[in-house]
Amino acid sequence: RQNPQSATPTAAPARRSPLDPRRPAMDRIHVTVRARPLPPEDAQSSPWRISGNAVALTAQPSIRFEFDRIFGEDCHTADVYGARTKHIVDSAVQGFNGTVFAYGQTNSGKTYTMRGSANEPGIIPLAVHDLFRTIQQHMDREFLVRMSYMEIYNEEINDLLVPEHRKLQIHENYERGIYVAGLSEEIVTCPEQVLKFVSFGESHRHIGETNMNVYSSRSHTIFRMVIESRDKADDSDTDSCDAVRVSVLNLVDLAGSERAAKTGAEGVRLKEGSHINKSLMTLGTVIKKLSEGIKGQGGHVPYRDSKLTRILQPALGGNANTAIICNITLAQVHADETKSSLQFASRALRVTNCAEINEILTDAALLKRQRKEIEELRAKLKNSQSEHLDEDVLHLRNTLLQSELEKERIALELEEERKAKEQREKRLLQQAKKIENLSSLVLNSERDDRAIVSSKNKRRQTWCARPLSNEFSVEVQEPASEQGSASSSVRDERNMGMPPCFEELMQESYASNVEPSAHGYSFSDLSNEDVSLPDAHALLHVTSRRKPNTMKKSDQEQLRGSVPELPQDPNEQKDAMLSQEPSGLSARESEAILVIKQLQDQVNSLELEKSLIQNNLDDVLEVATQQKASFTEKYEELQKNALALQEEAKIAGEKLSALATIAKSKQELADEFLSNVSMETQGISVQMDQTTHSVDNAISFIEELFQSLSAIAENVTEFKQSSYGHIKQSSYMIMDHEKMSKTLMEKISRLELEKKLLHEQFLNQQDELQRMKSSLESCEKSKDDCILQHELEKDNILSELLTLQKEVLTLSSSSLMKEKESIRKELERTKTKLRETDNKLKNYVQEKIKLEGEKAEAHREIKKLQSQRTHLERDLRKHDSVTVDKRHELNVKPEELAGFFDQAVQLQVAVFPICITLCKHTVLKHPDTC
Numbered sequence: 001r002q003n004p005q006s007a008t009p010t011a012a013p014a015r016r017s018p019l020d021p022r023r024p025a026m027d028r029i030h031v032t033v034r035a036r037p038l039p040p041e042d043a044q045s046s047p048w049r050i051s052g053n054a055v056a057l058t059a060q061p062s063i064r065f066e067f068d069r070i071f072g073e074d075c076h077t078a079d080v081y082g083a084r085t086k087h088i089v090d091s092a093v094q095g096f097n098g099t100v101f102a103y104g105q106t107n108s109g110k111t112y113t114m115r116g117s118a119n120e121p122g123i124i125p126l127a128v129h130d131l132f133r134t135i136q137q138h139m140d141r142e143f144l145v146r147m148s149y150m151e152i153y154n155e156e157i158n159d160l161l162v163p164e165h166r167k168l169q170i171h172e173n174y175e176r177g178i179y180v181a182g183l184s185e186e187i188v189t190c191p192e193q194v195l196k197f198v199s200f201g202e203s204h205r206h207i208g209e210t211n212m213n214v215y216s217s218r219s220h221t222i223f224r225m226v227i228e229s230r231d232k233a234d235d236s237d238t239d240s241c242d243a244v245r246v247s248v249l250n251l252v253d254l255a256g257s258e259r260a261a262k263t264g265a266e267g268v269r270l271k272e273g274s275h276i277n278k279s280l281m282t283l284g285t286v287i288k289k290l291s292e293g294i295k296g297q298g299g300h301v302p303y304r305d306s307k308l309t310r311i312l313q314p315a316l317g318g319n320a321n322t323a324i325i326c327n328i329t330l331a332q333v334h335a336d337e338t339k340s341s342l343q344f345a346s347r348a349l350r351v352t353n354c355a356e357i358n359e360i361l362t363d364a365a366l367l368k369r370q371r372k373e374i375e376e377l378r379a380k381l382k383n384s385q386s387e388h389l390d391e392d393v394l395h396l397r398n399t400l401l402q403s404e405l406e407k408e409r410i411a412l413e414l415e416e417e418r419k420a421k422e423q424r425e426k427r428l429l430q431q432a433k434k435i436e437n438l439s440s441l442v443l444n445s446e447r448d449d450r451a452i453v454s455s456k457n458k459r460r461q462t463w464c465a466r467p468l469s470n471e472f473s474v475e476v477q478e479p480a481s482e483q484g485s486a487s488s489s490v491r492d493e494r495n496m497g498m499p500p501c502f503e504e505l506m507q508e509s510y511a512s513n514v515e516p517s518a519h520g521y522s523f524s525d526l527s528n529e530d531v532s533l534p535d536a537h538a539l540l541h542v543t544s545r546r547k548p549n550t551m552k553k554s555d556q557e558q559l560r561g562s563v564p565e566l567p568q569d570p571n572e573q574k575d576a577m578l579s580q581e582p583s584g585l586s587a588r589e590s591e592a593i594l595v596i597k598q599l600q601d602q603v604n605s606l607e608l609e610k611s612l613i614q615n616n617l618d619d620v621l622e623v624a625t626q627q628k629a630s631f632t633e634k635y636e637e638l639q640k641n642a643l644a645l646q647e648e649a650k651i652a653g654e655k656l657s658a659l660a661t662i663a664k665s666k667q668e669l670a671d672e673f674l675s676n677v678s679m680e681t682q683g684i685s686v687q688m689d690q691t692t693h694s695v696d697n698a699i700s701f702i703e704e705l706f707q708s709l710s711a712i713a714e715n716v717t718e719f720k721q722s723s724y725g726h727i728k729q730s731s732y733m734i735m736d737h738e739k740m741s742k743t744l745m746e747k748i749s750r751l752e753l754e755k756k757l758l759h760e761q762f763l764n765q766q767d768e769l770q771r772m773k774s775s776l777e778s779c780e781k782s783k784d785d786c787i788l789q790h791e792l793e794k795d796n797i798l799s800e801l802l803t804l805q806k807e808v809l810t811l812s813s814s815s816l817m818k819e820k821e822s823i824r825k826e827l828e829r830t831k832t833k834l835r836e837t838d839n840k841l842k843n844y845v846q847e848k849i850k851l852e853g854e855k856a857e858a859h860r861e862i863k864k865l866q867s868q869r870t871h872l873e874r875d876l877r878k879h880d881s882v883t884v885d886k887r888h889e890l891n892v893k894p895e896e897l898a899g900f901f902d903q904a905v906q907l908q909v910a911v912f913p914i915c916i917t918l919c920k921h922t923v924l925k926h927p928d929t930c
């Protein structure tokens, strides 16, 4: 059975490609193990044994772990720093991201390793000093160093440099990658400054006492240095580049995993512990997934499950050099924790990162760099393209050569044709000459025949040497059609003693017969075949056009008519001749006539042949002229072709030059294309990065989604249940609403009635008011009249009283008495009258008061009416709003609602004139108050 621990990869030192230090290289996480010193009693009972770079359980040697480096209890932090962190710091100065974190259980010495103690500086101060030292060594570059210090406490990020900055959020974008928004960064120029800030940050770190550690870290701290550098070289230096390198160095002191039972954590400590363990567990899961190659397979790595892993994401399987310092304690009591720490570290060994120099290129720098690349590519392209061009030129040259060869071939053919034609013409001329000779011979023979005939009449006895012998008869018996035999018979006859002229003729005839025979032709052949032609090739045309017998029928008959018809059989001919021969002719003469006839036949046949040859000659000539014409045509055509080819060659040359220019432009285009391609490639790589980022995000988002989905599912069920209740409630509500609408309807109808009544009341009251008004007016009038009358009466009485008093003064006492009495009576009467008038006046006043009371009553009534009107209006408005609400809420029975609405509108319309009249009335009555 394979032991999972022994299956851990052998920790080989990870190296960057020596070829190009700038190129990104796959690099494993470097894992160093540091065992803290143990009290002597624990040291003795330790179950672990360290040998070289391996640690194993003494009792179970199969549980063995091998790492890059294992440091024992006596080691110094400087040694641990030198193992890997120093290299990471150096790389950070060069532009590579670097992360070093201390992992281990609580009280294992993580903070001691990272921060150090008064006696022994930790990784952080060592790295800070080393960083500034290395920076000073890079004289050719200028640096800007910033630092930040944060802690993750209970899954909340706090800024240790600005303690007020709490609960900071993690963000991610393309330019900055994953970053903590709002985290302060201090520009630092020396190690002392950095360490001062670190001390300040430490003072704000959450530290708590547990059973295991008096100063137990209750949070994960991330000390971060951002190193920016740029080439100091002058701008004119073409080889230099304006790229700015930005690298991040994280030195992380993790809180230790702990068991509540051992730490005795309660309350806050317990909560802290659970957060610490949870985040460490996520870190473990991330490392496990990465070690299994899940990321490479496109699987999901749960970086987002904790703030720690999210911040350290680039360091875990990303663009960074990472080292883990695993702090362990070899005590027996912590064997399990140590084992799990070692397992974590062992898994981390399998995680690979791909660190590359982080450069921010300015446009000019980018241009400079790309120009260089383009130059290189252009050089490459030139080599490949020149080969292609050479091929093209060769191809074109080949076609040109081929066309020239074709031209020459055609010229040669033409020359041959011309020669053949000349030969043919020559031969034709020869033929024509021969024919002429023959015809002249025939003419001579005819002339000679005539001379013979004339001389025969004179010298009949002298011509024939001997009588017709049997030999002659035998000769005659030979087939007449065979000209060869005929000629031999002629030769025999010459031997027999023919006249010399005839002999000559026969010789000529023979010669003319023999000559063609030398070429394989004879006259007999000529009768059936054409005359021999100089060129068999040319004959192909002639034979096909040959006229079988061009001699006219009339000519033939004429010929036949000039010569008496002879039977085919020679014996018969002889007999016929003998029979035709006048009885007075001798045998010799008749023989001569026969020979003449035969000769005449021959002449005829020759004539025939001549005409045939002439015809053939005409044909040949015709064909020759035709051929000449066709040849000249062909020649012209060929010449044209040649010219066209020359033109084509010219065009091809032009094309070649055009191609060269095109090739040039194409080369330029290719350059451009290449530059575009390189840009696109960069863009694509950037996009790829973005995509991977976004994929990661998407994956984690999906995971979150899953979680939220399950939560949603729960919510949905809850919602379902609650919605069921809601539905019930809503149905009740609907019923209520329906009831309400009914009551409202009733209310409206009641209101309508009330309104009607009110209206009627209002009208009555208005009438009454009018009446009261008129009565008031009349009362007032009468009152005024009464007052006037009263006043007048009073005046009259007073005047009468005065006159009476005067009269009293003038009258005697007796009479005076009487008069006084009468006057007194009169006065009494007047007084009663006055009293009556006063009473009347009082009554009038009372009536007036009463009327005014009535008027006030009427006013009150009006006011009451007005308030009723306002109430009505309010009710109507309410009703309107209720109607609208109903319409919105229920959206049921819109016709009814519309009816309500219409009614309300009608009510409003009906109330409106009342309001107007009321207002008018009020205005008329109380213009001052209005």
Ligand SMILES: Nc1ncnc2c1ncn2[C@@H]1O[C@H](COP(=O)(O)OP(=O)(O)OP(=O)(O)O)[C@@H](O)[C@H]1O
Residues within 6 Å of the ligand: 035, 036, 037, 073, 104, 105, 106, 107, 108, 109, 110, 111, 112, 113, 117, 213, 215, 216, 217, 218, 254, 255, 256, 257, 327
């Ligand atoms: N290599 C060492 N040499 C001397 N003392 C050490 C060493 N490692 C740890 N210690 C001591 O052990 C104690 C606990 O160490 P430290 O606080 O660093 O542990 P820790 O892992 O950070 O614990 P926690 O996770 O609880 O914060 C300290 O007092 C420290 O001085």
